[in-house]
Each structure stands twice: as structure tokens, then as C-alpha cells.
Amino acid sequence: MKRTLTVIHALGLLLVVFSLAYLMPVISALIYGESSVLWDFLLAMVWTFASGVLMWIATRRYKGELSIRHGYLLVVGMWTAMPAFATLPLLLVIDGLSFTDAYFETMSGLSTTGATVLVGLDKLSPSINLWRHELNWLGGMGIIVLAVAILPLLGIGGRQLFKAETPGPMKDSALTPRITETARNLWLVYCMITLACIVLLKLAGMNWLDSICHAFAAMGLGGFSTHDASVGYFNSPLIEFILIVFMLLAAMNFATHFLAVRGRTLRVYWQDSEGRATVGVIVASCFGVAYFLWWQGVYPDYLTALRHASFNLISLATDCGFASVDFNQWPIFAPMWMLFLSSVTASSGSTGGGIKMVRTIILFKQAGREFIKLLHPSAINPMKIGGSVVPNNIVFAVLGFIFLYFMTVATLTFVLLISGLDFISAFSAIIACINNAGPGLGAVGPASNFSVLTDFQTWVCTLAMLVGRLEIFTFLILFTPRFWQR
Numbered sequence: 001m002k003r004t005l006t007v008i009h010a011l012g013l014l015l016v017v018f019s020l021a022y023l024m025p026v027i028s029a030l031i032y033g034e035s036s037v038l039w040d041f042l043l044a045m046v047w048t049f050a051s052g053v054l055m056w057i058a059t060r061r062y063k064g065e066l067s068i069r070h071g072y073l074l075v076v077g078m079w080t081a082m083p084a085f086a087t088l089p090l091l092l093v094i095d096g097l098s099f100t101d102a103y104f105e106t107m108s109g110l111s112t113t114g115a116t117v118l119v120g121l122d123k124l125s126p127s128i129n130l131w132r133h134e135l136n137w138l139g140g141m142g143i144i145v146l147a148v149a150i151l152p153l154l155g156i157g158g159r160q161l162f163k164a165e166t167p168g169p170m171k172d173s174a175l176t177p178r179i180t181e182t183a184r185n186l187w188l189v190y191c192m193i194t195l196a197c198i199v200l201l202k203l204a205g206m207n208w209l210d211s212i213c214h215a216f217a218a219m220g221l222g223g224f225s226t227h228d229a230s231v232g233y234f235n236s237p238l239i240e241f242i243l244i245v246f247m248l249l250a251a252m253n254f255a256t257h258f259l260a261v262r263g264r265t266l267r268v269y270w271q272d273s274e275g276r277a278t279v280g281v282i283v284a285s286c287f288g289v290a291y292f293l294w295w296q297g298v299y300p301d302y303l304t305a306l307r308h309a310s311f312n313l314i315s316l317a318t319d320c321g322f323a324s325v326d327f328n329q330w331p332i333f334a335p336m337w338m339l340f341l342s343s344v345t346a347s348s349g350s351t352g353g354g355i356k357m358v359r360t361i362i363l364f365k366q367a368g369r370e371f372i373k374l375l376h377p378s379a380i381n382p383m384k385i386g387g388s389v390v391p392n393n394i395v396f397a398v399l400g401f402i403f404l405y406f407m408t409v410a411t412l413t414f415v416l417l418i419s420g421l422d423f424i425s426a427f428s429a430i431i432a433c434i435n436n437a438g439p440g441l442g443a444v445g446p447a448s449n450f451s452v453l454t455d456f457q458t459w460v461c462t463l464a465m466l467v468g469r470l471e472i473f474t475f476l477i478l479f480t481p482r483f484w485q486r
């Protein structure tokens with residue numbers, strides 16, 4: 001009980017911090033003269049702030065250092081509570097929107113999935129569109145990581161919280177001795193790259209609202225758009241190229257970006273074996289899928305095929321979710337390969353989801369070790385990545401993660417099948433949601449959206465987004481009896 005109250009105390013403080021996020025759409029409402037929307041956002045801001053303060057006051061005597069168990073509880077609590085509070089502006093502004101759909105939308109935003117249930121985005125309030133994209137941006141690096149820089153100032157340590165939320169198996173490789181400084185450095189790099197993306201999109205022809213929103217979505221790999229046709233609305237090769245560059249940057253480990261900025265050298269990118277593998281697989285796939293589409297007669301020439309294949313493949317492979325064409329109409333091999341890439345290509349420490357490239361490399365090398373063991377049972381063959389030996393405990397953790405990943409995908413797919421959804425739609429919806437990748441295929445393809453699902457199916461996909469964002473272990477560990485034992 002005391003453990004739960006300590007978590008509630010910290011969660012209250014984080015909600016107070018989260019209430020500041022409403023300032024951006026409030027400013028937008030003032031700029032666009034949306035008086036009614038302005039009051040709705042102010043009301044949502046007050047409710048969120050007041051709820052956080054009440055939680056903090058009611059549990060203030062349970063203030064204390066967060067243990068690793070506190071960290072897991074707080075992370076799950078954060079990623080379930082914040083989308084709930086983020087629904088307030090949507091429910092107040094959009095007529096007829098149910099809580100189920102509103103929660104799906106905000107969970108999709110904060111988990112950087114980019115799947116949407118809203119239609120008529122072109123006519124949606126600019127402030128609501130900005131709010132959706134701000135959720136993408138905040139969720140990209142992780143609200144938790146931002147909180148790590150603030151919690152110590154409030155008397156609550158953040159290291160265990162950071163370890164619980166940070167993606168990837170290499171979470172103990174610190175950039176700086178202090179976790180607070182690490183979080184601040186990551187956010188500094190994140191903001192710098194985002195600003196560069198905004199400026200370039202504006203110069204490429206977008207208005208300020210579109211450039212800010214799409215830069216937020218690209219850097220968070222969230223894939224939300226201000227238009228129903230997504231990036232296809234602009235029909236601009238230059239805009240697509242700019243977004244390709246920043247999606248690839250966002251799919252790489254932000255620690256690498258920080259080291260490149262601090263050392264003023266690009267050499268660190270070549271030294272990042274995971275980053276090399278990510279870019280290599282994606283680039284090779286772009287040329288291969290483009291050739292396949294041209295060979296199949298989908299596009300009249302190879303350059304046109306390369307343009308559309310590159311943008312949409314990179315968008316899905318990096319778990320962003322933008323679309324420039326309806327790739328659901330392509331021969332099935334191409335979109336299925338893109339969905340497969342969404343499971344493996346994003347780097348650890350990036351804003352992407354899925355298994356992560358470093359785990360894929362570890363699995364590949366472990367398979368090679370097994371072959372060597374069959375031929376030479378007594379051989380000692382340590383696994384190395386980037387010149388560093390990978391401990392066996394990390395290899396075992398990766399194997400356990402992969403098992404849980406595929407079992408979760410299979411279980412949730414069967415649940416959607418039982419609910420009446422066809423196989424392609426059910427399977428691709430779960431893959432897209434658990435990888436935080438955005439659109440699926442079939443009924444939930446890029447020309448449609450998740451509004452076609454029933455409330456039950458929507459909640460299943462919402463759960464998949466949450467589990468994927470928390471990388472499965474962080475969520476499922478709460479359901480083990482040993483977690484709750486003293």
C-alpha cells in the first residue's frame with residue numbers, strides 16, 4: 001500500500017508538469033482567434049493541474065526515493081493516466097467523440113503510434129491539431145525522460161524511473177555521470193533537430209502550422225498529420241525528402257546524435273553498428289521494393305516507383321506512419337515487407353518502436369553462435385557488437401523479450417479475429433499498434449483509419465499501443481505475483 005501511495009505522490013507531481021503542455025495549444029487558440037477552444041484548453045489545463053495537486057497533497061507524507069518497483073508502477077501509471085487527461089480538450093471540442101475514441105487518439109499520440117480515429121482533419125481546429133502533434137512530440141523522447149530532469153528538483157530521484165522507461169537492452173550505457181544531465185542533453189538535441197525540421201519544411205512550402213505539426217510527428221515518429229491524405233496532400237518530392245531525412249535521424253539512437261554534436265564529428269555515426277544496420281537495411285529495401293513495384297507495373301518508371309517506395313517504406317520502417325499514397329493497393333509483398341521492417345529496424349534509444357535493431361543483431365549473432373557450437377562444442381565464442389562483448393544475461397533477456405513479443409502479437413491478433421475482424425486487418429492492426437507504427441492494411445490501411453473498429457476492437461488496439469510503447473516487460477511484470485511480494 002505504501003509503495004502505491006509513493007507512486008501516486010510522484011504521479012501527482014508529473015501531472016502538474018504535464019498541465020504545462022496545454023500552454024502551446026492555448027497560445028495557438030489565441031493566434032487563430034478560437035475563443036471557445038481557448039476556454040476548453042484552459043479548463044482542461046486547470047483540471048489536470050488540480051488533479052495533480054490533490055494527488056500530491058493527499059500523499060505528501062509518502063514522498064520518498066523511487067525504487068525499481070516504484071519506477072515500473074509509475075511508468076505504467078503515467079502512460080495510462082496522461083492519455084486520459086489528454087482526452088479532455090478532444091472531448092470538449094469535438095462533438096460526438098466518445099471517450100473510447102478520444103483515449104485511443106491520445107494514446108496513439110503519446111505512444112507515437114500515429115493511428116487515428118478522426119476524420120475531417122483538414123477542417124479540425126488548428127489548436128486541436130497542434131495538441132495531437134504535441135503529444136507525438138512529447139511522447140517521442142518520452143515524457144518520463146523529461147520528468148527525470150525535473151524530479152530531482154522536487155526531491156524525487158529519477159534513475160530507477162529512467163531505467164524502467166528507456167527503450168532497448170543497452171540502457172545502462174550512460175552519456176554523462178548524472179541521469180538528470182543525460183536527460184537534459186537528450187532533450188536539447190531533440191529540440192535542436194526538431195527546430196531544423198520546422199524551418200526546412202516551412203522553406204519547402206508548408207505553412208507554419210503544417211511545418212510545426214509535421215516536424216513534431218516526424219521527430220516523435222508519431223505520423224499524425226493535419227490532413228486526411230497525410231503527406232500525400234502536399235504532393236511534393238521536396239517535402240517528402242526532408243521528412244525522409246528527419247525520420248531516419250529520429251530512428252537512430254539519440255545518444256549517437258548527442259555524441260556527434262558534443263564531439264563535432266560525424267565519425268560516431270559510422271562507429272554505431274546498430275545505426276549502420278538500420279540505415280543499410282532500409283536503403284537496400286527502398287531500392288528493392290521500388291524495383292518490385294516497377295516490375296509489377298504499379299508505376300510506369302523506376303524513379304517514380306523509387307520516390308513512393310522510399311517515402312512510404314521509410315515512414316513505416318521507422319515506425320512513423322506518414323503516407324503519401326495508398327500502399328494498401330500495392331502487391332501484398334511490398335506492404336507486408338514494410339510491416340516486417342517496422343518490427344526490427346528502429347534503433348534502441350530512438351523514438352521508434354518494435355523489437356529494435358540491436359535485438360535483431362543479437363538474435364542473428366546468437367544463431368551464428370549456435371551453429372558454431374554444433375560444430376565445435378568446446379569452443380568459446382563470445383558475442384561482440386561494436387567491439388564490445390555482450391553479456392549472456394543480455395542475450396537471454398533478448399530471447400525472453402522476443403518470445404513475449406510474438407506471443408503478445410499472436411494473442412491480440414486472435415482476440416481481434418474472435419471479435420469478427422478479417423485476418424489481414426487484425427494482424428496488421430496489432431503489428432502497427434505494438435510497433436507504434438501507425439497505419440495497417442485492409443480495413444485499417446492508409447486510405448482508411450481505425451474508426452472502422454468497434455469499441456472492443458479499439459480498446460484491444462489501445463492496449464497493444466501501451467504494451468508496445470512500454471516494451472512489454474515493463475507492463476507485464478506488474479501481473480507477476482513476485483512483483484507484489486515484499
